[in-house]
Amino acid sequence: MRSGIHSSIQDGGRTGMAFYGIPRAGFMDAQSAAIANVLVGNKKKGACIEMINLGMEVLFLDSATIAITGADMQAHVDGQSCPMYETIEILAGSRIKFSSSRSGMISYLAVRGKWMLPSVMDSLSTYTYAQMGGFEGRLLKKGDIINVASKLDNGLSMKWESRPNYDAISMIEMHKGPEWAMLSNVHDGFKIQVRKSPMGNRMGVQLLADGLQIHVPDDFRSQAVVPGMVQCTPSGELIVILQDGQTTGGYPRIGMIKAKELALFNQIKVGQKFIIKLKS
Amino acid sequence: MSGSINISGHKCVYRQLTEGIIEFTPVEHKPSAAKIAECLWAMKIKGIQEVIGTQDNFVIISNTKIQKLIRRLGKVHLKIPKSKKWFLPIYFSDTEDWGLVEKTSGMTRDAYVDLFLKSKLKVEMLGFIPGFIYLKGLNKRLQAPRKKTPVHNPLKNALAVGGPYAGIYSLPSPAGWNIIGEIPIDILQIDAERPVPFAIGDRLVFREIDRTSFEEMKSKILTIQDYNA
Numbered sequence: 001m002r003s004g005i006h007s008s009i010q011d012g013g014r015t016g017m018a019f020y021g022i023p024r025a026g027f028m029d030a031q032s033a034a035i036a037n038v039l040v041g042n043k044k045k046g047a048c049i050e051m052i053n054l055g056m057e058v059l060f061l062d063s064a065t066i067a068i069t070g071a072d073m074q075a076h077v078d079g080q081s082c083p084m085y086e087t088i089e090i091l092a093g094s095r096i097k098f099s100s101s102r103s104g105m106i107s108y109l110a111v112r113g114k115w116m117l118p119s120v121m122d123s124l125s126t127y128t129y130a131q132m133g134g135f136e137g138r139l140l141k142k143g144d145i146i147n148v149a150s151k152l153d154n155g156l157s158m159k160w161e162s163r164p165n166y167d168a169i170s171m172i173e174m175h176k177g178p179e180w181a182m183l184s185n186v187h188d189g190f191k192i193q194v195r196k197s198p199m200g201n202r203m204g205v206q207l208l209a210d211g212l213q214i215h216v217p218d219d220f221r222s223q224a225v226v227p228g229m230v231q232c233t234p235s236g237e238l239i240v241i242l243q244d245g246q247t248t249g250g251y252p253r254i255g256m257i258k259a260k261e262l263a264l265f266n267q268i269k270v271g272q273k274f275i276i277k278l279k280s
Numbered sequence: 281m282s283g284s285i286n287i288s289g290h291k292c293v294y295r296q297l298t299e300g301i302i303e304f305t306p307v308e309h310k311p312s313a314a315k316i317a318e319c320l321w322a323m324k325i326k327g328i329q330e331v332i333g334t335q336d337n338f339v340i341i342s343n344t345k346i347q348k349l350i351r352r353l354g355k356v357h358l359k360i361p362k363s364k365k366w367f368l369p370i371y372f373s374d375t376e377d378w379g380l381v382e383k384t385s386g387m388t389r390d391a392y393v394d395l396f397l398k399s400k401l402k403v404e405m406l407g408f409i410p411g412f413i414y415l416k417g418l419n420k421r422l423q424a425p426r427k428k429t430p431v432h433n434p435l436k437n438a439l440a441v442g443g444p445y446a447g448i449y450s451l452p453s454p455a456g457w458n459i460i461g462e463i464p465i466d467i468l469q470i471d472a473e474r475p476v477p478f479a480i481g482d483r484l485v486f487r488e489i490d491r492t493s494f495e496e497m498k499s500k501i502l503t504i505q506d507y508n509a
Binding site: 015016017018019020021022024120121129130132175176177178221222223224226246247248253256258 | 295297298299301303317318321324329330331332333334335336337338339341406407408409410411412451453468470474475476
């Protein structure tokens with residue numbers, strides 16, 4: 001009924017095609033998506049709707065079993081506040097409304113059953129750049145109807161103390177990347193305060209940082225990159241390659257954020273200050 | 281962790297970049313790193329999730345322990361297929377980038393096109409973005425510098441030159457190379473087992489077509505294989 005800013009269908013992603021420059025795509029926060037899927041009885045890597053920054057409004061044409069995880073987008077079902085991290089039964093004709101995110105960036109809506117959409121290279125993940133996967137290879141928009149073949153199961157809920165608190169993320173761990181040694185004046189206890197620039201998307205995000213100096217040899221050529229790799233530009237800015245990112249890149253790869261940590265990293269809001277710390 | 285390995289007669293040094301990501305640098309230049317990568321990719325070896333080839337090396341992303349993977353790679357028999365020759369129709373359209381290309385080459389567009397069509401271009405690398413093709417063998421006189429800041433290229437299947445390379449942007453994207461023409465056939469075939477028909481080392485021979493044939497071929501929705509049949 002309303003699409004939000006960047007709502008798309010994602011799953012665990014497509015593997016094996018990086019050789020041709022086709023990235024894995026898939027969940028920006030695989031942990032939250034897996035929890036949503038488990039709560040409705042689907043496979044952990046099954047399809048969900050991923051909403052970034054601002055949520056959507058969904059009309060259920062049939063009854064459904066759903067779960068919401070990740071960023072808190074203040075979901076309401078027919079005007080009533082709707083809990084997160086638990087199985088919810090929705091009646092046919094109900095509307096669920098998400099707003100802007102209060103905490104975190106990315107929210108998942110899982111719906112029990114099989115998502116009746118064509119898979120591309122064994123994945124339902126939307127990769128808008130090549131218009132592949134998901135719903136016609138594009139972001140969701142008003143009027144789209146998604147068919148999910150439902151099945152029955154019992155409800156579950158996640159303990160409060162186990163749920164993530166994105167506002168509390170103040171530090172992200174980074175491992176040394178292959179070109180770490182190109183940085184000047186760094187040491188093993190390296191820490192730097194950064195914030196995300198507004199120029200980010202599912203392909204990558206730029207981090208604003210101060211005081212980084214790098215010496216890039218003239219003959220430095222393109223190298224393989226994967227989601228989570230941290231590149232440093234000659235002017236000392238950091239770029240983190242994300243889920244829809246390119247597969248090779250020409251900037252030195254000074255660090256690597258591992259998959260679990262990357263899920264948390266992706267939930268950090270634009271402008272929020274946090275520390276990147278080198279894992280010793 | 282690092283060491284050296286003999287992959288089916290091709291000696292490579294390797295180092296683990298981070299857990300599950302291993303970079304291999306072949307000691308010899310032939311076959312190229314990208315070619316070895318392509319053959320390994322095609323073998324669909326257990327435990328290998330991704331293979332990414334670049335000019336100097338290739339990277340394997342694996343969910344298997346490195347020792348196990350190295351042992352497995354030491355036992356493979358690589359079959360390196362013969363390279364092929366592909367013909368491609370090209371319409372040298374009126375793009376904005378021709379100005380810079382003419383200026384840096386000091387050639388008129390006609391002279392540039394003539395020399396370009398005589399170039400022996402070979403696929404050196406694939407990837408970076410979906411369906412991007414790096415071609416080596418561009419005559420020095422035809423080389424034009426890359427743009428400092430990429431500019432959005434709205435064209436599919438666009439032929440471009442940048443630095444020592446010619447290349448094809450299969451999809452619209454920000455482009456740092458200079459666009460000089462358009463191919464009326466889709467390079468990227470996402471439903472095919474290999475999403476790009478060309479293999480590393482294949483030769484691409486361009487045949488100039490005019491605007492009328494360009495529009496006509498585009499409306500027919502051919503494949504590269506149809507055109508080369």
